Amino acid sequence: MTGSQEKPLSFDASSWRVAVVAARFNAALVDQLIEGAARAWTAHGGKADELLVVRVPGAFELPLAALKFAACGEYQAVVALGCVIRGDTPHFDYVAGQCARGIMDAGLATGVPVIFGVLTTENQAQAEERASLTRMNKGGESMEAALEMIDLLAPFNAPRSRTRVAKRPPARKARSRRRS
Numbered sequence: 001m002t003g004s005q006e007k008p009l010s011f012d013a014s015s016w017r018v019a020v021v022a023a024r025f026n027a028a029l030v031d032q033l034i035e036g037a038a039r040a041w042t043a044h045g046g047k048a049d050e051l052l053v054v055r056v057p058g059a060f061e062l063p064l065a066a067l068k069f070a071a072c073g074e075y076q077a078v079v080a081l082g083c084v085i086r087g088d089t090p091h092f093d094y095v096a097g098q099c100a101r102g103i104m105d106a107g108l109a110t111g112v113p114v115i116f117g118v119l120t121t122e123n124q125a126q127a128e129e130r131a132s133l134t135r136m137n138k139g140g141e142s143m144e145a146a147l148e149m150i151d152l153l154a155p156f157n158a159p160r161s162r163t164r165v166a167k168r169p170p171a172r173k174a175r176s177r178r179r180s
Helices: 027-043 059-071 091-110 124-131 138-157
Strands: 018-023 052-056 077-085 114-121
Touching: 018 027, 018 059, 018 138, 027 077, 027 114, 027 124, 027 138, 052 059, 059 077, 059 091, 059 114, 077 091, 077 124, 077 138, 091 114, 114 124, 114 138, 124 138
Parallel strands: 018 052, 018 077, 077 114
Antiparallel strands: none
16 A cells, blocks of 8 residues: 555544454564554544454454454444464465455455455565554554545445335236247
8 A cells, every 4th residue: 555645645533433453473563563553543533542452363363353343333444453474384375365365255244344454474574664663554554444444435324314115116017828
C-alpha cells in the first residue's frame, strides 16, 4: 500500500468498533504492527480504550479468530496482524498461503472487512523494515485500510428507512399440452 494513495485519507472512527487479532509468534515484530495500528486508530478519532486487541498463537490461527470476531456482529472491521518469515523448509508456504486464504474467506463469509496485515517476508530485515514505526509500518496501513472499508461499506450497512414489501411473482399461465 505504500505510495498507492494520492492524499491522506481522513475518517471519524469515534463511533466505530474494530477488533485486532494478532499472532504471538514473532512477537517483537507483531508488537510494532499493533502499535502502528493503534496509532492509526487514535489518529482517526478512535478511542484507545475501545480498540480490542486479542492474541492468538501464530499466523495459522488468525483466520479462525478473525472469522469469529467478524461474525459476532460487534465490530465493523477486523484487522489480522502477524509475521511469517521464510525459512529453509516449505512451512512458510503452507502457513502464509492458508493464513491469507482464511482471512480472505472470513471477510467474504461475513461481509465484514477482514484486513490482511500479515507480513510475509523473505528474511528478518524485510520484516523489520515493514514493522518499523518510523518506516513503513504495515500495522498502521492495515488499520487505515480497515477504516476505509468501513467508510466505503457504510451505505450498505445503514438501516433502511422504508419497509420493503416483497412483490409476489406473476402467476404463470398454464400451458396446454397438445398430443400428436
